[in-house]
Amino acid sequence: xxxxxVALVMCAAVSGFTLAxxxxxxxxxxxxxxxxIEAITMGRGDKRTAKGKRKAGSFGKSRPRxxxxxxxxADAAAASSE
Numbered sequence: 001x002x003x004x005x006v007a008l009v010m011c012a013a014v015s016g017f018t019l020a021x022x023x024x025x026x027x028x029x030x031x032x033x034x035x036x037i038e039a040i041t042m043g044r045g046d047k048r049t050a051k052g053k054r055k056a057g058s059f060g061k062s063r064p065r066x067x068x069x070x071x072x073x074a075d076a077a078a079a080s081s082e
Contacts, residue, residue, distance in 0.1 A: 046052040053063035064072075 042049060044051055044055045047056050047058065047060075048062060050063045053060060059065050
C-alpha cells in the first residue's frame, strides 16, 4: 500500500501535478460555537434531549431535577384529590 502511494506521488511530481492538501470538512472543524451545535441534531451531543443533558451533566425542561419532579407530582396529586 505504501509503495502504491509513493508511486502515485512520484508520478504526480514528474507530470507537474501538485497534490492539494487534505482538509477536514468545514462543519467538523470550526470555532467551538454555533457550528458545532448545528452539526449535532439528536443524541448524546444535543443538549436539548435528556440523553444529551445526561452526558453534559445539566438539567432543564427535558431533564428536570428530582426536586422539580416531586413538586410536579405533589401538585398533580393535590389537583386530582380536589
